[in-house]
Amino acid sequence: MADGFCFGEGPRWFEGLLWFSDMLGEAVHTVTLRGALTTLPLPGHAPAGLGFRPDGSLLIVSTERREVLRYDGESVVPLVDLSGLVPADLGDMVVDPQGRAYIGSQAFSGGVIVRVDPDGSAEVVAEDLDFPNGMVITPGGDTLIVAESTGRRLTAFSIAADGSLSERRVFAEGLDGPPDGICLDQQGAVWAAMTLANAFERIEPGGTVTDRIEFDDRVAIACTLGGPNRRTLFMLTATSAYPQRLVGARLARLDATVVDVPGAGLP
Template structure:
């Protein structure tokens, strides 16, 4: 099926972490240093400022929204009226930025790390995936990942799938009842595609934002390409399914280079289309 995106909202710096929650799309303007909520109509509300660069957003079973604060390596809860509080502090254990997240039905949060000083051009190093338990205790549940990024959990709770951006693959783990991981395996090899943010649909397929190839790609387990939405000249950064019936696809794109991100130029936008298969419940 051919899908065509239309702009819903623009004038952002660099967007990440889209989550459909409570009738709105919550998203982080990472280099605009704020979290926003966006209605399906495009009406936009700034929820709160996040001076240390917000990234992944998780919604806990009780409705609490938890946002990654990248540079100071903390998780911060935020209410709809903008009250921010510390949820977990990983700064003494994690030397570089935190990244994207996903939460399970028990309130456990998986959060990836960058692994090296990417902002200042350090050499690449593999990174770790942390499990942050309710109350803020945390532990490493996977390591040696090539830039862990977006993640989803299957509806039965039995599998975690994480994007390894610089590994050009989606990697799956079997989840135990306590949230720990085992059985690491390649869920989909993506060739030249570089997966950033991802989301799951009700058929079990994963929508992948391929940053370096300027496209959103829907893939099945094993790597079969089911749909492609090209965004030529714009980086595909992250995606989510939502809307009243779960069939609105939200694609976050960026029309600039790395130096434009840190300059604060507003080159990011949210684009939308309607898709055939609704959201699968994660993230």
């Protein structure tokens, strides 16, 4: 669908467009189903996770600055600085129906998830994670699933009415590769970008892989379900799993395919 950008992350389907971050390109892009690309420049920021609040405003994770930005359709402004709360740079994010944002701090061990509430307050809601990465929230808003990349597992938490996380449990472990970006379908399975396996896999609770899309020499980075009836799987790939090796390159790509089971939950 699109190429010529640096390193795509955090794809989200919203109001008929596929939105994604270009982490090395310091921008957020949108793509139509016909492949038309637009760009929101973010000079000085390395964006990653994206999420939309109920009012339609876009939240953007600035990884190295460890802050969250807000875009209202006209201007980008800082929302909250998380540098005093987190042990490492920020990564992916999911926003719940109440507008609360859950953001991972990607320490290889001792990673955390921070919740940012609509009023801008923030607190750590999960600890001791192995590089928390992609996240989804199930329909009804009662469960959060996070990809622990270096742990090669998907981990689930129950979400309480106040937004706190509890009842930590394994959704799937012993995965084929480190999971990066993820999305959820209506049968409760997770599509995951398996970075070092160069593939996107559909994983059922317990770990059974039902579908696999291989990319040979391209690294799977992130995915989301959107498009008509949420049956289009959008897949971001790169030529390396390590962004620092790709500075100055424009070899990232966005592909899409239609799948059998529609998307569900958030994002």
